[in-house]
Amino acid sequence: MGSSNSSVNNIPNAQELMQETGFSAAHILRLHERFEFLDKHKCGQLRPQDFGAVQELALNPIGDSIISAFFSPGQETVDFASFVRILAHFRPTDRNQSRDGAQQEPANSSIRKLKFAFQMYDQDRDGKISRAELLQVLRAMLGIQVTEEQLQSIAERAIQEADLDRDDAISFDEFRKSLEKVDIDHKMSIRFLR
């Protein structure tokens, strides 16, 4: 904003990011502005507390899970490139994508979107959604509006339906199978303006 010289060339690795994520130059510019807005201390990295500036995120039930999705395990900061890569998961899937075997899975593929959603449940990233984790997420989404028993019964039902190998936890494959028919591409995509 203001008289700063806004050009994609000022952003490090902009071209690579555009290739990798499929964002256009205008998008990268906007996201960079957003990143700088959140980066109040101007250190080029974001911390979990910096996301607190986003008011709407604070009242999202899984707000904390979303924030931690940006930080790899053990990392306390996230730089602009990683920031954009995570956001790229929400780009609409490119219909006519043909990729050869050597190419990496694009950031906005259905699998990647599913993995992001899975991560919202699986907080400790052990590859399984345990009963306790499910209860935690449900409690966040419902607050004090439901009783403990109702919560337990909802969780019980969900696990029973999805848990095929009866190990009292939902693995990623079971998660994927239970959501086979859901239009993931549409529901986990954000409409970006040109």
Add this chain to the structure above:
Amino acid sequence: MELFFNPFDNLVCILLGISFTVWFTLLLVFIIVPAIFGVSFGIRRLYMKTLLKIFEWATLRIERGAKEKNHPLYKPYSNAIIAKEPTSLEEEIKEIRRSGSNRDLDSAPEFEMSDIFYFARRGVESIMDDEVTKRFSAEELESWNLLTRSNNNFHYISLRLTVLWGLGLLIRYGFLLPLRVTLAFTGVGLLVVLTSVVGLLPNGRIKNFLSEKVHLMCYRICVRALTAIITYHDSENKPKNGGICVANHTSPIDVIILASDGCYAMVGQIHGGLIGVIQRSMVKACPHVWFERSEVKDRHLVAKRLSDHIEDKTKLPILIFPEGTCINNTSVMMFKKGSFEIGATVYPVAIKYDPRFGDAFWNSSKFGMVNYLLRMMSSWAIVCSVWYLPPMSREEGEDAVQFANRVKAAIARQGGLVDLLWDGGLKRGKVKDTFKEEQQKLYSKMLVGTQEDRSRS
């Protein structure tokens, strides 16, 4: 040597003397005298029209320049990066489930693992672009108004445009700024002096009459000091004694704009320094409501003083900005309920600035007051519209918060601003838990029904 310089010196002195005299005469005739009587020559409107034509030309040049160099223009008017779906939580989750399962959805909908998609998407959307923080940065313009501060495509300018910009710079800083600063000092000085003089008179009709005239005159001079071109609509709804005037807040200039068209009793905290001097002298001429810093925290005291003021029908209507902070004039944020609890008639006023001429929004975290005023005085002009809305009162069974929201909606509608439920104070603080509860209530209603449903079954 001495003989050589003397006539030269004399000549310079004479020239300077003449130019000063001419300058001050012009000032007096064209600006101060009309201000005293409240008439206008229409010079400012002509100025406004000319400027608009120049801006259009400048924008076209930039677009042409960018096209020639084949660079993508940074489009400032696509203010958003994403388009948010205006659907509700219920609709979205139902849609997700519809696509996912074959079950009959009319039977009690139960939790699905896919429900998380909705929350994840909304969360990430808000990271990329959220309503609240957008309101606290200056509005972005489509056309360029020859101020570097509002242009992002500066490097696409041709020579002709640069010359024009340079000329603009010269005019603004060399001519307009000194003129305006002079006027501002005159206006403020006159205000302090004349209100103190009027304050010496005994209370009565003459004092009120004179105080009104003095206030109006000084505010009009200040309006001209900012080259503010104001259009007042629906003046028949102007606030009357014993009422509260409520308006949306964009900058400290709002006060000057409203007060130059009518007399109000101001409300605020007593400051030190120059502002304190102005406040103390103003209150000599007519009763304003100034609070000491310690009194501001005591809500009951504040409410009592305000209602006492309103009870007295000879006192002027109170002017309050319920948002509590400056918003960037694209939306109206939550109104604090304090002024709506008192029970007086509320006269809503909507103020909308035209951003093409200069951004009036005061970003208090970015600029201090003096810096802000200098920016204002070195812009081309401040163009705004003021709408006086019909008076509203609290209805039966309506509490202060609902009343405040009703007034807010009316102001937002009239001014063409977006009506947000967010609290402007949030730009510095944290979200209250009540908002989170609202979300949780909505979702749980879907899953398990409300308390009434449950107790019924």
